[in-house]
Amino acid sequence: MSNEAFHLLSRGGVSFKKSDSRGLFKPLKSNNPKGTELANPSTQIPAELDYFKYAQGGSSKRKPKDEIHQRTGKRRKIEAEDSEEDVDSAPAQEGPAISHRVSAKGKNVPPHADTFEAMKANGLPQRLISNLEDFGYKHPTSVQAYGVPILLAGRDLVAISPTGTGKTLAYLLPLFAKLGSPAASSIVDVGVGVRAVIIVPTRELAHQIHNECLKLAQGRKWKMVLFSKATANTLSQKGARDKVDIIISTPLRLVAALQEGILELNNVRHLVLDEADRLLDTEFLSQLQEIVASCTHSSLQKALFSATLPAGAEKLAMEMVNDPIRIVVGLKDTPLPLIAQSLTYVADDPSKLPSLLSYLAQPYNPPVLIFTSTQTRATSLAEELVLNGIQNVDCLHAGLTHKEREDAASRMRKGESWVMVTTEVMGRGMDFKGVREVINYDFPTSVQSYVHRIGRTGRAGREGKAVTFFTDEDAPYLKMYTDEETFRIANVILQSGSSVPDWILKLPKPSKLKRRLMGKVKRPDAVNPARSVGRRDAIKRSLIPTRDMVMGSKRRTGKAGEMSKKES
Numbered sequence: 001m002s003n004e005a006f007h008l009l010s011r012g013g014v015s016f017k018k019s020d021s022r023g024l025f026k027p028l029k030s031n032n033p034k035g036t037e038l039a040n041p042s043t044q045i046p047a048e049l050d051y052f053k054y055a056q057g058g059s060s061k062r063k064p065k066d067e068i069h070q071r072t073g074k075r076r077k078i079e080a081e082d083s084e085e086d087v088d089s090a091p092a093q094e095g096p097a098i099s100h101r102v103s104a105k106g107k108n109v110p111p112h113a114d115t116f117e118a119m120k121a122n123g124l125p126q127r128l129i130s131n132l133e134d135f136g137y138k139h140p141t142s143v144q145a146y147g148v149p150i151l152l153a154g155r156d157l158v159a160i161s162p163t164g165t166g167k168t169l170a171y172l173l174p175l176f177a178k179l180g181s182p183a184a185s186s187i188v189d190v191g192v193g194v195r196a197v198i199i200v201p202t203r204e205l206a207h208q209i210h211n212e213c214l215k216l217a218q219g220r221k222w223k224m225v226l227f228s229k230a231t232a233n234t235l236s237q238k239g240a241r242d243k244v245d246i247i248i249s250t251p252l253r254l255v256a257a258l259q260e261g262i263l264e265l266n267n268v269r270h271l272v273l274d275e276a277d278r279l280l281d282t283e284f285l286s287q288l289q290e291i292v293a294s295c296t297h298s299s300l301q302k303a304l305f306s307a308t309l310p311a312g313a314e315k316l317a318m319e320m321v322n323d324p325i326r327i328v329v330g331l332k333d334t335p336l337p338l339i340a341q342s343l344t345y346v347a348d349d350p351s352k353l354p355s356l357l358s359y360l361a362q363p364y365n366p367p368v369l370i371f372t373s374t375q376t377r378a379t380s381l382a383e384e385l386v387l388n389g390i391q392n393v394d395c396l397h398a399g400l401t402h403k404e405r406e407d408a409a410s411r412m413r414k415g416e417s418w419v420m421v422t423t424e425v426m427g428r429g430m431d432f433k434g435v436r437e438v439i440n441y442d443f444p445t446s447v448q449s450y451v452h453r454i455g456r457t458g459r460a461g462r463e464g465k466a467v468t469f470f471t472d473e474d475a476p477y478l479k480m481y482t483d484e485e486t487f488r489i490a491n492v493i494l495q496s497g498s499s500v501p502d503w504i505l506k507l508p509k510p511s512k513l514k515r516r517l518m519g520k521v522k523r524p525d526a527v528n529p530a531r532s533v534g535r536r537d538a539i540k541r542s543l544i545p546t547r548d549m550v551m552g553s554k555r556r557t558g559k560a561g562e563m564s565k566k567e568s
């Protein structure tokens with residue numbers, strides 16, 4: 001199905017209204033069937049995990065951490081290591097701003113700053129603080145409170161902080177502060193060529209960060225380039241590229257420009273790797289090494305950020321930085337307790353579609369993000385949902401054109417997509433604040449993938465819900481066991497305060513072979529085997545009824561729209 005036809009089929013006429021970020025700290029209402037209201041988050045989040053300062057000492061509706069540890073029978077090893085090996089860890093702070101656990105390792109860790117105002121003493125200009133006030137940001141999050149002073153002090157940083165806790169700003173604030181003023185208007189010698197590079201694994205994320213830069217840069221004429229084929233061509237003229245302050249790019253694009261000789265990175269003083277563990281994966285590693293090797297300026301500062309950093313990636317990360325400080329906010333590789341997680345047994349692959357359809361037949365909180373394992377399955381599932389009358393279905397994966405991808409992301413931001421079917425491409429970094437529910441239609445291939453995927457909800461202090469379907473084939477990979485490297489999804493769920501049925505905990509340990517096969521479960525391209533015969537005809541035939549259905553849904557969704565408006 002072409003993307004256009006797909007939209008024609010799937011569009012209803014109502015956008016749910018997303019509140020802007022100023023409303024992030026207000027109590028949320030849900031449109032759940034019973035009409036029960038989610039309690040005020042300020043009474044729910046454990047203080048130590050209150051990244052957005054809701055709790056300020058409030059109690060949690062989820063299980064307190066000690067209780068969780070009793071259930072898991074063991075406090076996670078990595079966490080114990082963090083606290084035992086802290087060097088110069090900043091002291092626990094009285095007061096509302098920093099009331100949760102942050103561990104900092106490294107020599108001479110600069111003290112953290114409780115407020116944006118206090119960061120002035122570290123060199124954060126008033127201009128940036130005023131911009132933050134305009135966004136309605138009152139306090140720094142933990143990763144900002146600790147990370148900004150470290151980066152402003154010129155130190156290399158490896159920062160691990162849960163999804164949706166404001167890592168982007170934690171590196172952008174010091175970046176703008178350290179760059180001082182745009183090269184074009186600087187009165188001091190800033191050298192020739194780009195001074196800061198931000199590398200991210202996907203184009204969508206690069207786009208999002210570019211937008212964040214534009215917001216933060218208000219009032220100054222920074223030259224910030226979202227690197228693409230088109231911009232690479234423009235930058236092939238030396239005059240144009242010498243005026244660039246910041247480049248945001250995926251590794252592939254940047255390496256291509258380096259190899260073609262249309263870009264030099266010898267004036268880069270700040271290199272940021274966002275989603276660092278993904279960038280240190282074998283897929284990107286050699287490109288990344290080439291980029292790092294091209295940044296030859298003597299005062300190059302490196303900052304690596306991610307919500308997850310498995311041991312192998314952490315080793316590579318630590319080798320890449322000089323005299324670094326490593327900070328860990330909350331529990332490493334663990335989702336926020338704000339996300340209510342559950343596992344749903346669906347026997348086999350063909351049973352997933354009916355399970356999903358019955359899930360979506362109940363009132364749900366749009367937008368919902370649904371993850372599949374491949375592009376073909378994403379397309380197939382999106383089509384099935386449309387054919388089954390689900391409204392405002394969208395699809396985004398790397399097999400679409402750039403324009404289609406950008407349009408889909410933009411519809412999501414505007415609240416026009418109620419159900420977005422996607423792949424790993426949206427799993428990391430994407431910040432759609434309104435996402436209420438994530439469904440892992442296909443079981444994630446690693447704990448990191450799980451943590452990032454479900455981290456698309458529960459952002460910036462909001463509550464979220466994550467449902468993971470698992471089949472008989474997936475079951476071996478749920479099992480908890482204590483080898484830190486192979487911590488599995490059931491552990492992660494328990495660790496972050498949601499519950500896991502006992503029968504899952506009693507599943508046998510997977511064999512070594514099964515562990516090696518993790519993520520290699522072969523799934524058919526079509527999510528509905530019955531549809532594989534005459535699929536195109538079926539879609540064609542359904543065009544008219546589906547349009548009628550969409551028109552009908554416009555009338556019906558008047559109600560749903562009102563409901564959504566009330567809650568946002």
Ligand SMILES: Nc1ncnc2c1ncn2[C@@H]1O[C@H](COP(=O)(O)OP(=O)(O)OP(=O)(O)O)[C@@H](O)[C@H]1O
Pocket residue numbers: 021024136137138139140141144161162163164165166167168169306307428429430431433455459460
């Ligand atoms: N100090 C703050 N106060 C309120 N909201 C904030 C603050 N800092 C950031 N945010 C908002 O929190 C949301 C999440 O931020 P961001 O995308 O940087 O998270 P992240 O930690 O990078 O997540 P991920 O690991 O998924 O990439 C964004 O919408 C951002 O605007």
